[in-house]
Amino acid sequence: MPGNKYILILCTFFIGCFPLHVLAEKDKDVALQEYSALCRKSISLPQAPQMCDTLADMARKANNNDVEIYAAAIKLECYYFKNDEQQIINQVEVVKKLCRAYQNYYYYYFVWGNRLITFYIKQNKINIALYEIKKMLQEAQADNYQPGIAECFRSFAVIYLSQSAFGLAMEYYQKEIDVYEKAGIDYLNLPVEYSTLAQCAIELNLPDKAAEAIEKGREHIRKNDPYQTFVIKKANLLLCLYRKDFAKAEEEYAAIEKLFKENTRLDNFTGDLYDTRLSYYKATGQRDKAMSLLHFLENEACYNCTAYLANSLKKQKADLYMENREYRLAAQEYRAYIEGKDTLNTKSLQNSVSEFNTILEVELLQKEKNILQMAVQKKQLYVTYLIIGFLVVLLVTGWIVCLRIYRLNSRLKKSESDLRVAKESAEQASKMKTEFIRNMSHEIRTPLNSIVGFSQVLNTHFSADEETREFANIISQNTFSLLRLVDDVLEISALDQNNTLVYDVSENINNACYQSMEQAAYSVPEGVQLEFTPTHPELIIKTNSVRVAQVLTKLLHNAAKFTKRGKITLNYKIEDKNIIYSVTDTGIGISEDKQEVVFERFVKVDSFTQGTGLGLPLCRIIANGLGGSLTLDKTYKDGCRFLLTLPFVPC
Known part of the structure; x- marks a missing residue:
């Protein structure tokens, strides 16, 4: 049924809220049981965390481990329903530490999955949630604890549910239920x-x-x-x-x-x-x-x-x-919804990259720490062997020194092998990042294509209504902008993985120029001339016209965006075994202090101009991959002039 997915997603954020009270109900101490019930009822009150601390003190004095865990878990509930991230993280660690100490695996995995991971999903921090699920699954398998494994399946299901992948969500919920029923666990x-x-x-x-x-x-x-x-x-x-x-x-x-x-x-x-x-x-x-x-x-x-x-x-x-049939109000709400969704999608994509990089940085820091520890250990070992070697030379015979050196070499070889494995692991993690971004881009493209189609239907259906057609055009323009953002992010991710591009196709030097002029023509404002005159009409060279046209098109789009009058000129010349393409405009130009910053990712000179700050960085990456460079001509003062320098390889 349409709209039910919102109910379902909201429901997943509260799944598993009641089993904690069973701990207190099992207790035979009436005072502890009554105060536990009071804490549970007061969970939304400001003084609830202090009440939970009091309950924990009472449980420790009574030597009641279950109620002590219950008190810590209820305190976590207080922070969970207030969405206090830092307190949730801290309190989850408190509960996990107690559960490990008292061998209570059930609530160990309960707070990890139902609280911490579900919180990350609720905040749309999917990468961090997946990272936590991976760690939880490893611990559950090491502990051979079936409910913990089932909790991992539930967490995967919640992630798929948050992405509206109902088929996969149902599959993982069924896996979770199967674990409990096959193991005979009363969940x-x-x-x-x-x-x-x-x-x-x-x-x-x-x-x-x-x-x-x-x-x-x-x-x-x-x-x-x-x-x-x-x-x-x-x-x-x-x-x-x-x-x-x-x-x-x-x-x-x-x-x-x-x-x-x-x-x-x-x-x-x-x-x-x-x-x-x-x-x-x-x-x-x-x-x-x-x-x-x-x-x-x-x-x-x-x-x-x-x-x-x-x-x-x-x-x-x-x-x-x-x-x-209140179409005007509907159009206003659809516009607000699409603008909000565009913002969420952009932020989600940026957050996904940032979260994944954070996870990788944590793992790399851990590896660097291990390497430093190994270096310190090797240094200590080296000093020790020197002393032992000196004593052995004085007291024993030379063959013991040789044996020590042999052992040292064996350990060094093992260390080199470990470092090689660590490097391969880091490269694999980088590939996983690229694959994840590619999958996310596909998931974003599907609803965006639907939005484009719907906007075209609106434009056709309400062709007589100027305001509605304007709204439909706004929807289409913003959707295409977001599609370009997805393409740029995916392109940069792929090029980061492999920056070596083909540059050996025989083709007319002007083909890429004509192609880019054709693609950029629709974005040039009225009153601005777009010019290109071939220097060599019939020159055949070794090139990659698709990539060259991609760079030139983005440079022409960029020039059109900031040029309101005058002209935009595309030229090229052959000089010192290089082809130098130039895109010159009479626009507002770029200040000297920002002429190099514009090639950094997500940097925009004018925050009020449409764009994401990925176009120029992507162009420079492609230029480098083709064996050339992309620079800004600092001597040109009447606007902007970008210079794309590539190798000249005649046929």
């Missing part, structure tokens, strides 16, 4: 997992699979657990709406509303309730109620906690306006 949150599995099946148009999951989840609901009851009823409500069984859906909806009114333990899940209401209103045609609820949710903390969820409201509002 507390099975109803929640079955509920999410059912909702994925609904998104994939598999109602029978969804119904089967709901029935299995209902069998595992624990007594007096309102949250588990709620998630199963919610999944059944969505299934009824999918099957258009509105009578049954109305019964389930009324039961959910009653459940929330009667159970204060569900107060932390009002965001999930709001999304359930919204889905019900939209499916039953109650558009006014749905619109009122959307206006209300714009100010709700559960939606403002992430920019993605906040932006999704704009899309849902626009859809409702379209259904009500």
